[in-house]
Structures are given as C-alpha cells and as structure tokens.
Amino acid sequence: MKVQIYEIIIGDALIRDVLISQFRNSWLEVLIH
Secondary structure, eight states: OHHHHHHHHHHHHHHHHHHHHHHHHHHHHHHHO
16 A cells, blocks of 8 residues: 555656646746747
C-alpha cells in the first residue's frame, strides 16, 4: 500500500511540474509578444 501511495504522490508532482512549466511557457510567449 505504501508503494502505491508514493507512486501517486510522485505522479501528482510530475503532473504539477508539467502543468507549471507549460503555464510559464505560455506566459513567456504572451510577454514576448
């Protein structure tokens, strides 16, 4: 059970990093243009 919980936490962190990076990239594009 602990392994599954860790996998969920790591997965959420990865998804969060991806969303944040995409958000930053879109904002950079808006600021540049």
